[in-house]
Amino acid sequence: MEISELILRSNEIRENYHNLEIQNHSEKWTIEEDLLALSNDIGNLNRLVMTKFGRYYDETPYNLEQKLAENIWWLIELSSRLNVNIESELITFLEQKEQLLG
Template identity: 40%
Template sequence: MAIRNRYHQFEKELHGSIWSVEEDALAFLTDAGLIGRATMDDQGRWPSEDKDILPSKIGECVWWLVVLAQRMDLNFEECVEQFLAQKMDMLK
């Protein structure tokens, strides 16, 4: 969250306010889309100029999910545990 707080300062300087939760969600979706393109490039299905972006963007998307969970008063770890428990129950 220290990184996100630094970005909030930058947003205040640029726009006079921090991004909304919706804007954070859009930033996450943008990075998720970049993962899609980078994955296609990795699999030889789409050319890319940035061959090394995939690991960083995967990490960034996880980071965005943590940020979004916190901003919406959710515990990220509990969200993941809930999802895994639901899937395990479904697969029994």
Template identity: 40%
Template sequence: MDLKEVNLRSQELRRLYHKLEIENHGLTWSVEEDALAFLTDAALVGRLTMDKEGRWPSNNTELLPMKIGECVWWLAVLAERMDMSFEECVEVFLKQQLDLLKN
């Protein structure tokens, strides 16, 4: 799956979650709430990684691949919500870092 497809599918999924938020709370989450949700999932990636490496006893390492995927999903959502291209964000970062490290 390429980044464009990841982005399209991420936006579709986020729209479905927005419907649930409206049903449950009367409005959708703000971009700040989305960012906080991302940070929560990113922290879980850290804990699950520690568990996988035997440094934290959570017994939930089977969740690690899903949480890594969820973090990518959140990043695509956050870029879109802040009027940025997810694909361009990734491309700019990779190009900048590769150029920096090659020189």
């Protein structure tokens, strides 16, 4: 699957969540609230990684793989809301790193 399709699907899913937010809270979450949700999910990811290596106990109802994917999804969502073309920025980032590392 191409990254452009992943971005499109991610944005469509987030739009459905925005509709639920409007339905339940009269407005969609702000960018700051989205970032807070990402921060929470990064904390859950950290706990899952620590659990994987026996440094924490498993208390989350998630698994490591789905939390990694969810964090990527949040980054795609935030890039969209911040008007950042994450696909082209990722390509630029990778090209710069490849050039730097030879």
